[in-house]
Every structure is written in C-alpha cells, then in structure tokens.
Amino acid sequence: MRLLKIVPDDIAIPFMRFRKLFMMISTAAVVLSLAMVFVKGMNFGIDFQGGILVEVRMPQAANLGQMRGQLGSLGLGEVSLQEFGHPSDVLIRIAAQEGDASAQQAAVTAVKDALGTGVDYRRVEFVGPKVSSELLLDGVLAVGMAIMAMLIYIWLRFEWQFGLGAVAALTHDVFLTLGIFSLLGLEFNLSTVAAVLTIAGYSINDTVVVFDRIREDLRKFKTKPIPELLNGSINATLSRTLMTSITTLVALLALFFLGGEVIRDFSFAMIFGVLVGTYSSICVASPLLLYTNVAARARSGGDASEEAAETP
Amino acid sequence: MVYFAKWKIVLVLVVCLLGVAYSAPNFLPKSITEGLPGWLPSQQVNLGLDLQGGSHLLLEVEVDEVVNQYLEGIAESARATLRTARIRPRALGVADQSVVVTIAKADEVEKARGLLAPIEPGAEVSVDGERITIEPREQMLLERRQSALQQSVEILRRRIDETGTREPTIQRQGDNRILVQVPGLKDPERLKAIIGKTAKLTFQLVDMENSVNEARERGRVPPGSVLLEATEEDRAVGRQDAYLVKRRVLVSGEDLVDAHQSFEQRTNQPVVSFRLNARGAKKFGDVTTKNVGRPFAIILDKKVISAPVIREPIITGSGQISGSFTVQSAQDLALLLRAGALPAPISILEERTVGASLGADSIAAGEIACIVGLIAVIVFMGIAYGKFGVMADVALIFNLLIILAVLSVIQATLTLPGIAGIVLTVGMAVDANVLIFERVREEVRAGRTPISAIDAGYSRALTTIIDANVTTLIAAILLYAFGSGPVRGFAVTLAIGIATSMFTAIMVTRLMVVAWLRRTRPQELPV
Numbered sequence: 001m002r003l004l005k006i007v008p009d010d011i012a013i014p015f016m017r018f019r020k021l022f023m024m025i026s027t028a029a030v031v032l033s034l035a036m037v038f039v040k041g042m043n044f045g046i047d048f049q050g051g052i053l054v055e056v057r058m059p060q061a062a063n064l065g066q067m068r069g070q071l072g073s074l075g076l077g078e079v080s081l082q083e084f085g086h087p088s089d090v091l092i093r094i095a096a097q098e099g100d101a102s103a104q105q106a107a108v109t110a111v112k113d114a115l116g117t118g119v120d121y122r123r124v125e126f127v128g129p130k131v132s133s134e135l136l137l138d139g140v141l142a143v144g145m146a147i148m149a150m151l152i153y154i155w156l157r158f159e160w161q162f163g164l165g166a167v168a169a170l171t172h173d174v175f176l177t178l179g180i181f182s183l184l185g186l187e188f189n190l191s192t193v194a195a196v197l198t199i200a201g202y203s204i205n206d207t208v209v210v211f212d213r214i215r216e217d218l219r220k221f222k223t224k225p226i227p228e229l230l231n232g233s234i235n236a237t238l239s240r241t242l243m244t245s246i247t248t249l250v251a252l253l254a255l256f257f258l259g260g261e262v263i264r265d266f267s268f269a270m271i272f273g274v275l276v277g278t279y280s281s282i283c284v285a286s287p288l289l290l291y292t293n294v295a296a297r298a299r300s301g302g303d304a305s306e307e308a309a310e311t312p
Numbered sequence: 313m314v315y316f317a318k319w320k321i322v323l324v325l326v327v328c329l330l331g332v333a334y335s336a337p338n339f340l341p342k343s344i345t346e347g348l349p350g351w352l353p354s355q356q357v358n359l360g361l362d363l364q365g366g367s368h369l370l371l372e373v374e375v376d377e378v379v380n381q382y383l384e385g386i387a388e389s390a391r392a393t394l395r396t397a398r399i400r401p402r403a404l405g406v407a408d409q410s411v412v413v414t415i416a417k418a419d420e421v422e423k424a425r426g427l428l429a430p431i432e433p434g435a436e437v438s439v440d441g442e443r444i445t446i447e448p449r450e451q452m453l454l455e456r457r458q459s460a461l462q463q464s465v466e467i468l469r470r471r472i473d474e475t476g477t478r479e480p481t482i483q484r485q486g487d488n489r490i491l492v493q494v495p496g497l498k499d500p501e502r503l504k505a506i507i508g509k510t511a512k513l514t515f516q517l518v519d520m521e522n523s524v525n526e527a528r529e530r531g532r533v534p535p536g537s538v539l540l541e542a543t544e545e546d547r548a549v550g551r552q553d554a555y556l557v558k559r560r561v562l563v564s565g566e567d568l569v570d571a572h573q574s575f576e577q578r579t580n581q582p583v584v585s586f587r588l589n590a591r592g593a594k595k596f597g598d599v600t601t602k603n604v605g606r607p608f609a610i611i612l613d614k615k616v617i618s619a620p621v622i623r624e625p626i627i628t629g630s631g632q633i634s635g636s637f638t639v640q641s642a643q644d645l646a647l648l649l650r651a652g653a654l655p656a657p658i659s660i661l662e663e664r665t666v667g668a669s670l671g672a673d674s675i676a677a678g679e680i681a682c683i684v685g686l687i688a689v690i691v692f693m694g695i696a697y698g699k700f701g702v703m704a705d706v707a708l709i710f711n712l713l714i715i716l717a718v719l720s721v722i723q724a725t726l727t728l729p730g731i732a733g734i735v736l737t738v739g740m741a742v743d744a745n746v747l748i749f750e751r752v753r754e755e756v757r758a759g760r761t762p763i764s765a766i767d768a769g770y771s772r773a774l775t776t777i778i779d780a781n782v783t784t785l786i787a788a789i790l791l792y793a794f795g796s797g798p799v800r801g802f803a804v805t806l807a808i809g810i811a812t813s814m815f816t817a818i819m820v821t822r823l824m825v826v827a828w829l830r831r832t833r834p835q836e837l838p839v
Binding site for chain 2: 003004005009125126127131135138141142145149150190193194198200202212216236244246247248252253257260262263266267
C-alpha cells in the first residue's frame with residue numbers, strides 16, 4: 001500500500017524569503033485584532049459581566065418574536081433571546097438585576113411565570129457582580145501566568161531568543177483568537193479562557209518541535225547560513241507539523257459538529273487556535289530568530305550534548 | 313533501543329491491563345457493576361453537575377453581621393451597667409469594630425471605666441477624654457466569624473439532608489463563602505428557598521397601644537416597638553400588611569425542640585406544630601398567662617407570619633403556627649425550624665443549575681463526538697503510516713482506556729469541557745507517534761538500516777516530545793489552579809491525557825514496533 005505523504009520528502013519551501021510578508025501579515029492581524037477588542041469590545045458572557053442565563057426547551061418550535069414581547073414587558077432590563085442549536089431551544093440572557101440575590105431569583109421566577117407551563121428549563125445560571133469580576137481577574141491571571149511559565153520553561157531549555165520567539169508566536173495566537181471572538185461577536189466566557197490557554201499550550205508545543213530541530217541543526221551544520229538553516233529545519237518538521245494539526249483538527253471538527261451547542265464556541269476557538277498556531281510556529285516564531293541573532297550564541301557556546309557530536 | 317528489558321515489557325502490559333480493567337465498569341450498566349464481587353473494579357467515572365444535572369450554588373455568609381450582633385450585645389450590657397450605676401452616657405453605640413461610650417459628666421469617666429472594664433473579658437478598654445472605647449481583640453472577632461461560617465455549613469447540611477437529596481457537597485470556601493453542589497435535583501427553586509432563609513423565629517407581643525398607620529406614615533415608631541412587614545403571601549391577598557411589634561423577644565427558635573407540618577383541626581389548613589424545651593415552655597407559659605386576650609406576633613426573618621390572639625394560657629410548651637401556608641411551605645418551614653437558624657444571613661453569589669435533559673444530551677453528544685473523532689484519527693493514521701499507524705492506533709485506544717481508568721480510580725469529576733479535553737487528547741495523543749514516525753522516515757532517507765533508523769527515531773524524538781508536552785502540562789496546571797467547576801474538569805482530563813499519551817505513544821507503540829522488528833527482521837521499513 002502506498003502511504004499518504006502530505007508533503008513530499010524533498011520539499012524545500014523558502015519560508016525565509018517570505019519572512020517580511022509574514023511579519024507584515026501577522027503585525028496587521030494583531031493590530032486589527034487589538035483594535036477590534038478595544039473598539040468593538042468582547043461579547044462577555046455572564047461569567048465575566050454578571051447576569052442571568054436561562055436555556056429553555058419550548059414544547060414546540062419557539063416563536064422568538066412573541067417570546068421577546070412576553071419577556072420584554074417584564075421590566076427586567078435588557079433581555080436577549082437566541083435560538084440555541086434547535087428550533088425549540090432558546091437561550092435567554094438577562095442583565096444582572098438591581099438589588100440582592102432575591103431580586104435575581106425574582107427575575108427568574110418572572111420569566112418562568114411569563115413562559116407558562118410545558119417548558120423544560122435546561123439550564124439556569126446566575127453570576128453576581130462580585131463573582132464575575134473575580135472570574136475575569138482569575139482568567140486574565142491564568143493566561144498571563146501560563147505565558148510567563150512557558151517563557152521560563154523555554155528559556156531554561158533553550159536560549160533566550162527561542163523563548164522570546166515562542167512567546168511572541170503564542171501571544172500572536174492569543175490576540176488573534178480574541179480578535180476573531182470580538183469580530184464574530186462570539187460569547188467570551190470561562191470555557192473560552194480554557195480554550196485560549198489550551199491554544200497557548202498547543203502553539204508552544206508546535207513551536208517547540210520546530211525549535212528543537214533548529215537547535216539540533218545549529219549544532220550539526222556549523223557553517224550553513226542561518227536563513228537557509230532555518231528553512232531546512234522548518235521543512236524537515238513540516239510534515240509532522242501538518243500531520244499533528246490535521247489529526248487535532250479532525251478531532252476538534254467532530255467536537256464542533258457533534259459535541260452539542262454548549263461547547264460549540266469552545267470548539268470553534270480551539271479550531272481557530274490550531275490553525276493560527278500552526279501558521280505562527282512556522283511563519284512567526286522561526287523568522288523571529290533571525291532578528292535576535294540566535295546563531296552566534298548557540299554556535300559558539302552551545303551546550304555539548306550527544307547530538308552535537310553526531311555530525312554526519 | 314530495540315532491546316526491551318523484560319521488566320519493562322511486564323510493566324507496559326500490566327498498565328494496559330489495569331487500564332482495561334478499571335475502565336471496564338464505565339461500559340457496563342450500573343445494575344451489573346453493583347452486583348460485581350468486591351475485588352473487581354466497579355467504580356464509574358464521577359459525572360459533573362453539568363452532565364448529570366444538578367445545582368451549583370456559591371453562597372456568601374454575611375459574617376460581619378455576627379460581629380455586629382456581638383458588638384450590639386456588648387453595647388447593650390454597657391448600657392445596662394451604666395443604668396444601674398446611674399451614670400448617664402451622652403452617646404453609646406457601635407462604631408467600627410468597637411463600642412464607644414461618651415460619658416456626660418467628666419468626673420464620672422473613671423468610675424464608668426471601672427464598671428465597663430470587666431463586662432467583656434478580653435476586650436481592651438481605653439479612655440480618651442470623655443470617650444470610653446471597648447474594643448474586643450481581633451482574634452475574638454475572627455473566631456466569631458469563623459464559627460459563624462462553620463455553623464452555617466452545619467445548618468445548611470442539616471437542611472439539605474432533610475430534603476432527601478442524595479450526596480450533596482457542602483464546603484467552606486475562603487473566609488465567608490460556602491459552596492453547595494447538589495446533583496440530580498427536581499426542584500432547584502425549593503432548594504434555594506430552603507438555603508436562603510436565615511429562619512430566625514421569634515414570638516413577640518403586638519403593640520396594641522400605638523397605631524401602625526401613625527408609625528408608618530409619620531415614621532413615629534415608639535421606643536420599645538418596631539414596625540415589621542407581613543409575609544409576601546399575606547400582602548398578596550390583601551391581609552394586614554404591617555404590624556407594630558414590641559421589641560422584647562418572648563420565645564425564640566433556639567428553644568424549639570421539634571417542628572412538623574400538620575393540619576389545623578377546625579379549618580383543615582396546613583400549619584406547623586412545634587414543641588418547646590422546658591425553658592421555652594416556662595417562658596411561653598408565663599407570657600401567655602399574663603396576656604390572655606392579646607395578640608402575639610410569630611416572626612420569621614423580620615416578617616410577621618401571623619399574629620394570633622392568645623385565647624388561653626399555653627403551659628404545655630406545644631403550639632401551632634398558622635399562616636398563609638400551603639402544605640409544601642408549611643413542611644419547608646418545619647424543616648427550617650428543625651434544622652435551626654443560620655447565625656448570619658446568606659446570599660447567593662453564583663448559581664449554575666443544569667437540568668437532567670441537557671446533561672443527558674451533553675453526554676450523548678460528547679460520546680458521539682469522541683467516537684467519530686477517534687475513528688477519523690484512526691483511519692487517518694492508518695492511511696498515513698500503514699502498519700506503524702495501526703500500532704499508533706492501538707496505543708491511542710489504550711490511551712483512552714487508561715484515561716478513563718485513571719478518572720474512575722481517582723474519582724475525578726468528568727465535566728462537559730472534560731469530554732472536550734478527551735476529544736482533544738485523541739487528536740493530540742498521536743503527536744508523539746507522528747514525531748517518531750516522521751523522524752524514522754528521515755533516518756531511513758538518510759540511508760540508515762531499519763533497526764538503526766527506528767533506534768534513532770525514538771531517541772531523537774524523545775526530548776522533543778517531552779519539551780512539547782511539558783509546555784501543555786503547564787497550561788493544564790494553571791487552568792486547574794485558576795479555573796472553577798467545569799473548566800477544572802477540562803484541566804484534569806487534559807493533564808491526565810498528556811501523561812497517559814506520553815506513556816502509550818512511547819512505551820506501548822515501541823513495544824509493538826520492537827516485537828514486529830524481531831519477528832520479521834525487515835530489510836525495508838513500511839513508513
């Protein structure tokens with residue numbers, strides 16, 4: 001049986017020749033993403049801004065217009081309705097009510113009374129302002145600390161230039177994910193933070209594989225010009241990079257289409273992250289090494305290990 | 313590398329076998345696993361509330377209220393002490409964790425200080441001009457806060473246990489919070505109603521000398537009395553909506569020894585019957601003897617349930633609370649009275665309730681996604697790497713079984729994001745094998761013999777695999793540290809998945825590859 005090879009054995013794409021283009025694209029994408037986040041803002045779920053969320057299953061296909069009328073007249077402030085994966089499933093979001101916990105309960109009760117009987121309440125969530133600000137802080141802290149911890153790990157295992165390149169790629173991925181969430185108005189909640197952190201992990205994972213090869217090649221080919229060497233390393237690991245991205249994407253696509261409505265945004269974030277992460281480890285992390293003069297130190301000092309001795 | 317120590321072979325086989333054994337109960341219906349002999353593994357994965365349905369409530373106990381009550385108590389004794397000694401305070405009140413007394417006459421300050429010093433042992437009494445400050449030590453306030461939280465946990469446990477729900481989790485969190493998790497709940501609203509009530513019951517005489525309207529409209533509440541609202545149920549049907557009640561508490565819920573729902577004999581209305589302890593019975597007997605013909609108010613959490621007229625002295629210590637009750641609400645009140653009052657009010661900070669139908673849908677969707685993802689990856693690996701791909705697939709299946717086994721054994725909670733973590737692991741677990749196989753391909757191209765290519769492939773890929781996985785592990789650990797609820801479930805499965813996939817991808821596939829190499833001694837590698 002002929003085996004599938006997603007890239008030919010003798011592939012030699014001159015990635016380094018396009019490095020300026022990649023840099024321009026990535027810089028533009030990051031700037032646009034940040035602009036989206038700051039201008040349009042994030043569509044925070046109740047986890048981060050507080051409020052009430054009720055998922056109901058109506059006895060028959062829901063009439064959103066009619067429901068909007070029923071719920072809008074309750075005086076609960078902003079009420080938003082959204083069909084949720086099924087014509088009879090509706091997601092109701094209500095802004096946090098003035099007053100204490102009993103005011104929130106009263107709002108939920110009012111909704112239940114307005115919708116009448118025969119309705120299945122699949123999910124009721126309420127997050128108070130105190131908790132939502134804590135959750136937001138925890139989320140930001142988690143992402144920030146994860147990036148720091150990875151930076152330190154890469155720095156310990158490689159030279160600092162690699163750490164910088166890896167974290168630049170990872171930050172790039174995180175910003176782009178935030179940007180796409182803002183652009184598409186997808187709900188940003190606790191599980192999105194989980195997705196962002198996983199994307200960070202995946203992105204670093206991908207980058208480390210390429211870096212590992214670069215480090216090995218730096219020791220092996222002491223006289224090769226750096227751009228050429230980087231190209232060689234990227235091409236050598238290209239097949240693996242793509243294979244792993246594909247298997248991960250395949251699993252994530254199954255999750256996106258079949259995993260249910262509740263985790264669809266989560267799956268989307270991961271799919272997007274895997275795509276961007278694959279791009280960034282090839283086109284952002286490695287070209288950055290060129291600018292940080294990685295070769296000088298790695299070649300002169302280079303910690304001698306068994307691979308270093310194994311020059312062909 | 314091609315050599316495989318005997319003990320390593322045994323280790324790999326044992327781990328795989330244990331994985332199969334301990335994951336097996338999850339594929340059997342509960343009726344079978346419960347009937348298994350004790351030595352067989354029978355634990356199934358613990359499903360999170362988002363999968364089995366249930367309520368997650370984060371509560372805040374207003375512990376400062378307890379400190380306040382404590383300080384008010386000190387202020388009250390100070391007032392009484394000074395009154396007995398005929399010293400007039402110009403002002404006396406609670407201010408910022410202390411009680412401040414301002415004495416009217418300067419020459420009485422020393423005397424007052426002497427009298428006030430012993431009223432609260434351990435409190436610091438200081439004088440500044442005419443002001444005497446009684447400040448309890450920080451430690452005493454802290455102890456009161458902590459014991460209030462502890463007591464609240466116990467009372468909530470009693471209340472929730474009485475509703476007959478199975479396996480509730482009630483935990484302290486931090487200085488003033490309680491996390492309540494109740495799986496498989498039919499009526500979350502009732503749970504909240506039961507949790508949220510302080511359930512402080514008092515009997516107080518109704519102030520008949522002054523008018524309610526006068527007090528309400530002109531704000532003229534006579535000293536020694538207090539204006540209280542009626543219950544919402546009463547107000548809704550247009551009964552008397554406020555009462556003027558004497559401040560003095562005749563009998564309180566602390567003296568209650570039993571309460572249960574019953575029916576009033578004449579009207580057949582649901583009521584709550586109660587019994588008082590000896591002390592309460594005596595007090596109640598005295599008061600009712602003296603006040604025949606006058607109404608007394610039954611007050612729960614500062615709302616008047618009802619104000620029946622005392623027809624005859626009640627000396628047995630037993631009585632009935634009537635009011636606008638349904639059978640359910642009378643049962644709930646009886647439950648609350650039996651379990652006791654919370655030391656401080658409680659508010660709900662966060663609620664997440666998932667119905668059983670959504671949970672079941674999520675499990676079904678998660679299972680399908682997992683199976684489809686698995687099959688797709690298996691097929692893809694087979695196409696890409698042939699024989700080696702199949703070996704990686706076998707390792708992948710063992711990986712999933714071992715994840716399930718670990719989750720079952722440590723009784724970690726599997727949540728919906730946790731299922732997503734498993735599906736993601738399916739995609740990422742083959743990464744280690746991809747790395748190895750790609751490396752082997754390269755080594756073959758570089759002209760190595762099959763055995764030497766595989767040897768080099770495994771040893772060179774190993775450092776990369778470890779570096780790559782450690783970084784993902786860092787993300788998982790931080791997710792666990794900062795995440796809450798379902799997100800933690802994701803971190804747990806992700807972390808377990810990383811560990812097990814390294815084991816299966818490196819050890820299990822290598823065992824298979826080595827066995828295959830030995831048997832066939834190939835001249836060429838099918839990669």
